[in-house]
Amino acid sequence: MVGKKEELVYVDKHGKRLDGRKVDEVRPIKIEVGVLNRAEGSCYMEWGQNKILAAVYGPREALPKHIQNPYKALVNYSYRMASFSVPERKNPKPARREIEISKVCGEALEKAIFLERFPNTTIDVFVEIFDSNAGTRVAALSAASVALVDAGIPMKDMVCACGVGKAGGHIITDLNKEEEDADDAVDIPLAILPKTGEIVLLQMDGLMSKEEWKKCLEMGVKGCMQVYELQKEALKKKYSQIESTAQNNEARTEMVSDEKNSEGEFT
Amino acid sequence: MEKKLVIPGELVSEERKRLGGHVFIENGKIYSDALGIVADEAQAVSVIPLQGRYMPCRGDVVVGIVAQEKFAGFIIDINSFYFSFVSKKEIRESLKVGSIVSAKIFEVNEINEAELGDIRLFTGGEIVSVSPVKVPRVIGKNGSMLDVLKNGTNCNIIVGRNGRIWIKGGNIELFLKAIKKIEDEAHLSNLTNKMTAFMEENKTAAV
Numbered sequence: 001m002v003g004k005k006e007e008l009v010y011v012d013k014h015g016k017r018l019d020g021r022k023v024d025e026v027r028p029i030k031i032e033v034g035v036l037n038r039a040e041g042s043c044y045m046e047w048g049q050n051k052i053l054a055a056v057y058g059p060r061e062a063l064p065k066h067i068q069n070p071y072k073a074l075v076n077y078s079y080r081m082a083s084f085s086v087p088e089r090k091n092p093k094p095a096r097r098e099i100e101i102s103k104v105c106g107e108a109l110e111k112a113i114f115l116e117r118f119p120n121t122t123i124d125v126f127v128e129i130f131d132s133n134a135g136t137r138v139a140a141l142s143a144a145s146v147a148l149v150d151a152g153i154p155m156k157d158m159v160c161a162c163g164v165g166k167a168g169g170h171i172i173t174d175l176n177k178e179e180e181d182a183d184d185a186v187d188i189p190l191a192i193l194p195k196t197g198e199i200v201l202l203q204m205d206g207l208m209s210k211e212e213w214k215k216c217l218e219m220g221v222k223g224c225m226q227v228y229e230l231q232k233e234a235l236k237k238k239y240s241q242i243e244s245t246a247q248n249n250e251a252r253t254e255m256v257s258d259e260k261n262s263e264g265e266f267t
Numbered sequence: 268m269e270k271k272l273v274i275p276g277e278l279v280s281e282e283r284k285r286l287g288g289h290v291f292i293e294n295g296k297i298y299s300d301a302l303g304i305v306a307d308e309a310q311a312v313s314v315i316p317l318q319g320r321y322m323p324c325r326g327d328v329v330v331g332i333v334a335q336e337k338f339a340g341f342i343i344d345i346n347s348f349y350f351s352f353v354s355k356k357e358i359r360e361s362l363k364v365g366s367i368v369s370a371k372i373f374e375v376n377e378i379n380e381a382e383l384g385d386i387r388l389f390t391g392g393e394i395v396s397v398s399p400v401k402v403p404r405v406i407g408k409n410g411s412m413l414d415v416l417k418n419g420t421n422c423n424i425i426v427g428r429n430g431r432i433w434i435k436g437g438n439i440e441l442f443l444k445a446i447k448k449i450e451d452e453a454h455l456s457n458l459t460n461k462m463t464a465f466m467e468e469n470k471t472a473a474v
Contacts, residue, residue: 040320059320061348070378112275114291114300119378121348149275152319152400154289154300157276195276195298235274235302239317239454 010168010179018178026162026174026223027135031143031234033150041151045143048176049133054143056151059121073118077106079140081129105141108161108191108200112145114154123153134177135163138189141201146231158231159200161191162223164216166208171215173223190220194228197221270456271307273299273314280305280312287313304454317454321399321429323347323372323381330394330427331383333366343368343383346399346429351383360388367394367433369425392423392435395446399430401453405446411459416445419466441469 011017021027027048036042039055046052062068079101083092094102109125125147127140138161145159165175167182180187186206192199208216273279279290280297289301290313299305301316323329323345331351335342340354341362353370362368371385397405405426406413417424422437434442448465452458 041318059348118348149302150318152301152316154319155275156291156293156298156300158274193276232274232277236272239272 008168008178008182010182011170011172017172019176023170024173024219024222026226027176029227029230031146031230033146033234033238039147039151041147041149041153043143043147043150045139045146047135047139047142048174049131050129050136050139051131052127052129052136052139052143054125054127054140054147056144056147056153057124057126058151059118059123059153062120062122067122068120070119072115073113073120074122075106075110075113075115075125076122077102077109077125077127077144079105079127079129079137081132081136085129085132101137101140104201104203105137105144105191108141108159109144109148111198111200112155112157112159112193113148114156117154123148134175134180134187135189137161138163138191138201141191142227142231146235149235157193157195158228159191160194160224160228160231161189161201162220162227164188164190164220164223166206166212166216171212171219173219186216188216188220190217190224192221192224194225270454271305272303272454273305274302275300279314280307285311287311289314289316315454316400318398319400321346323375323379324428325372325375327372327428329370329372329383329429330425330431330433331368331370331429332394333362333364333368336362336364343370345370345372345381345383346396346431347381348379349381351381353383353386357384358386360386362386362388367392369427369433389425389433389435392433393439395432395434395443397430397432397446397450398453399428401450402426402428402430404449404453404458405432407459412449412462415459415462415466416442419445419462419470441466444469 011023015022030046032044034042035044036055039057041056043054059073062074079098081090083090125144127144129136141159141161163174165188166186167179175187186208188204191201277299278296279299289303290297291300297312299314301314303314303316306313306315329345331343331345333341334344334350340352342350342352344350367389369387370383372381373384374382420438420442422442423435425433
C-alpha cells in the first residue's frame, strides 16, 4: 500500500511557482569571469543551485595529427559532472548522458566561433559541474560561451541558453529539479545566438501540443535574452572594475602628493 | 570621448566603413568579433581586443626559445600555434636548446606556420611574458612607452610581438611592477603619462 502522493501545485493562483518565481523568471545567476590563471579563458557560474566552472584552452595544435582539419578548427567540448554533484554518488566515468551533452553543446558553440581562422587546431572547452539542480547543460553552455570570450577567441556572437518546459500543465521557464520531476514534465533546453535568434541547441523529452510548443519557444527565447544581458554585464564588469580601481589609485597618489607638499611647507 | 566596450556580436557601426581588425560585416552592419574597445575613425572602424593569443604576421619581430636541435637546424618556439624550423645554414651563432633568440617573420602560410630569418642570439637576461594583444601598449606610440621603461629601469629591453619581452640588467623588479601595471590598465587612455609618473614615484622611493 502506497499512500497517495501529495499533489504539488506548480503554479498557484497568484502566478507564483514552488520557489516563489514567476512563470517566466529564470533563477538568480551569478557570473564571474577569468577565475583561473592557467587557462586562457575561464568562467565560474552560479545558476540557482547549479555551480559550474568552465575553462578554455587554445586554439592549439590538434593532436594526434590525423584529427586535424586543414580548413577549420575543431571544438573539443567536455561536460563532466563531479561525483558529488548529485544526491547519490555518480560514477566519475563519463556516462552516456555526458558524452551526448558534450557533443551537442560543442556543436552549438561551433556555430558561433570563426573556426576557419585557425586551421589544424583545436579549441578545448572543459566544463565541470560541481552542484546540480536541473538545467545544467544550458548553464554549462552559457558559462562556456563567456569563457570563450574571455580567451579572446573571435566569435560571431555569444551563445546564450535557457531551459523551458511544462510542469503540472503550466508552461514555465527554467525548471528546477522539483518541477522537472512532475508527472507530465517536459524539459526543453534551448540555446540561441541573440543577434539573429538562430537556434543552435534544441532538445526535448515529453509530450506537448502545438500551441504549448509555440508558447514554449517564445518564452525560451525571452529567457535566453535575460541570460544574454547577464553575460554581457559580467564581461564588461571585469574591465570597468579595473578602471574604477585605477581611478581610486590615482586619487590616492594625488592625496599623497598633497600631503607631501603640505609637509614641505611646514619644514 | 568615452571609450565604448563591446562584446562579440555587438553592433559597432551602422555606417559603411573600411573594416579594421576584429570586426565583421553582416547585412550591411558592422559587428565586433572580440571583447574590446571600439576605435571608430572617419574612414575605418576596428576593435582593439583585450584578450587573445598571438597570430603570426609577416614582418613581426618575435622573441623565441630554441626548443630542439635537429641535424640540419633548430626548432624554435615562438608562442604561436606551431614551432618554427630554422636551417643551420642561415645562422652564424651557435645555438643550444634553451637559447633565447630574436627573429623576424619572413613568411606566414595559410595554416599559420611561420618562416623565420634574421636570427640574433641573446646572452643572459630573462624573459617576461605579457598578453600579445597588450604589446602595442608596452611599446607605445613611436616607442614612447618603451623609452619611459628604458629610462626608468636602465634595462636592456627587446619586445617581441608574440608577447615575450627579453630584459637584461637594470632594475628588473621595478620593470616587472611596471609591466604588471601596463597589463592591468592596458584598456585605459593616457597610459604613457601615467607610467612616467609611476617611474618618477618609484625612483624617488628607491633613493
